[in-house]
Amino acid sequence: MPVVEEYMPPPMTEGMFPCSNCHATMEVNRKKRVLKEEHTDIKLHHAETMRWCLDCHDAKNRDKLRLYNGDLIDFTESYRLCGECHGPQYKDWKAGIHGKRVGYFSGQGKRVYYLCAHCHDPHGPRFKPLKPEPPPIKPKDS
Amino acid sequence: MEKLQGLLNETWHFYKRTLTLVVTGSTAYYAWCVFLLTIIFIGLSSYLKQHEAGLIATKMSDQVSWGLYIANFTYLVGAAAAAVLLVIPSYVYHFKPIKEIVVLGELFAASAIVMAILFVMVDLGRLDRFWHMLPLIGLMNFPQSLLAWDVLALNGYLFLNLLIPVYLLIKFYYRKEPNWKFILPFILFSIPMAVAIHTVTAFLYNGLPARPFWNASILAPRFLASAFCSGPAIIIIIFQIIRKVSVHHIEIEDNALFKISELIAYAMFLNLFLLSAEIFKEYYSQTVHIASFKYLFEGLHGHKELVPWIWSAMTMNVVAFIIFLIPQTRKRLTTLNLGCLLIIIGVWIEKGPGFVVPGFVPDPLGEIFEYFPNHLELMVSFGIWATGLLIFTLLMKVAIPIEAGEFSHVSYVERSFRREEEYQGWKQGSFKKI
């Protein structure tokens, strides 16, 4: 029984979206640089020798992301952008075996996909180490 | 129908008479029974504690889920199987010295089986659900589960080892010739049954691919070999005690004991040979499955609790083998007894904790948990051993006077006739001494 598939909304920082609130009136500076005035909390560790902000974020419309061929997509579809470089993972994610899904895989409910950005912060996608849950209680040796 | 009625009456009369045998005895007898009853009482109260709290009261865990109880069970099934070493010489070869004592040996087997069944019962987590295991009433998983086979085999063997001696004793009590056409098939059947119970017990370990220490074809032969060492050794010691303690003249010849000890020598040789075969296979091929052997004989990753135990067991077995091998030491009672004691303890260690525990170490996921029984398990085990000893004592208290010919229906009739005469004489005012 095909189940309804849904994607979770993208994890946006509080108060950031829509970006055009600030960027609609700002001048566009296409020079590749380290940002000093705003967005200083974002440290890019994602192919930073080859890319910078405006390779993914569209220069003219900051509410959209920019695909390689120039098409603009919403943040809710950010996986399409990730899939351009990370093809195998994108294929697996679409099939439902990469990443996380919760909910129902069949039956009456919905299957909710986590977007790429939910697990991999696009600016620093590497997984941060976690604190593990406690080990099982060791039975007392004699 | 009348014959059956007569038979039942006879058996009931026999039972009532034996009660008098059981409750009268010397001070030593009373002291021994009271001592055993005390231990039984302590064991029972410990078991009730375990029943209340659950098996968490023992030291068993998910890693080592069978412990002292199943170790004792394995050993006792082996000891019970050893009665066959008395049955074969007496009924198949008609070897007279053993023929005198075969009934006592079968009663020993019955007591050992009762102990084995009790050990399984205390090990069950839910004893109140034991009826699930009964055929027809419950849902017995026969023939797939070896435990189901074990239930049938053990109870069948217990039935045989009660039926045969009790039948022969009743017939002897009434000075009637036993109907050999009826009883001989049962006797002959008890021979393969004895081999069967211990083979089934071996198979229940053998059939588990999850435990490479047990999943060896050599297990069933080794079990039988060690059973045929330890059981007769216990029998030899017990019969010497009986010979000394019993007020009745029971014919336990030295020749019988020496014949049994010869059989022990062969069995111990087989046991040691099979052990060396296992050790060669493991230590030469050096696969991962050597882990349990390493734990047992050398210690694994610093865990070496069982190492001193197994090495003492090995020493005891080898020394005992030499004692039994050399005719001079075998035919002298002091060295014979020493050899028997060494075998009893050595095989207990080898077959009990030295067999059950290493099967669980390391566990299927590689964890090592060292198991050592705690106080409660020891008390319950002692309680069950005391129960077995008490049952055996009571059975002997009945069987020996009958076998010795001093307790029979004839003497009962004579005595009651005499008593009746005395009573009549007293009523008539004159005492007639006969």
Added chain:
Amino acid sequence: MQNKRYTRREFLRNASLTALGGLTIPLFSSCTKEEAEDFLQKHFREMTPEEKKRVIAKLEQRYLQKYGRKFQISTQEAVPDTFWAYGLELSRCIGCRRCVYACVKENNHSRHDPQLHWIRVLRLKRGNLINLENSEHYYDPDLVPEKGFIYLPVQCQQCQEPPCVKVCPVHATWQEPDGIVVVDYNWCIGCRYCIAACPYKGRVFNWAEPNLPREEINPSVHYLGNRPRMKCAVEKCTFCIQRVRQGRYPACVEACPTGTRKFGNLLDPNSEMRYIIDRKRVFRLKEDLGTEPKFYYFFEA
């Protein structure tokens, strides 16, 4: 003289019978009321639907009394054309044990004395996978994953040829048509033969009455799955039978933060598990034992 002899015999007989009877009294008195009620309960597979309803009603009342929560106990049967399998991507497991504790919460485990976990995460040194003897179960670093180690979670593998089903002397455990190996907790006699027989340590034992904190109870349960168990019964992972028969992912799948765990129906050609088996290199633990587990491990990197 006749009378005296008779009374002595009578006395002996009566004394022996009362002693025997007296011995059993303490045994029975230590049985709880629940145990007495459940004594004659039939095996789950032999119950008629009405008997099942009665047992469920009795259990619901008992749980209401004991835990103060209204339970929904399902006896839902296997969904036709389903055959569940599990996938675990070993390249992604970081050993955080979130799955272990999500399972504990979902399946109403005893929290302490004894502490029961259906999932066990092993830490192995890189360069070694099959020889589990060098595994570490009790690792407790500040952060995972640790360098130089990989993590291998193990739980009941729901074998197709389950050795535990073969050895159970009372048929207390069996394999359902959808492939899940289940236990009727009220039928188990606690002999622990199945624990000895399992090559994956999938089964655990309630060594005492389970300690289940009231606040953390999950009241939507399945009779054969996560209902609160009793002492001295065996239990194991049931692939969250209460969830999967409704089409929901098991709790461990939903808890994993790295997306390591996958679940699906092998009979559905579009399921995740079929995709994995077709395209990834899967293996199963201890395949040489012939147990045919339905727990597929695979690697990406």
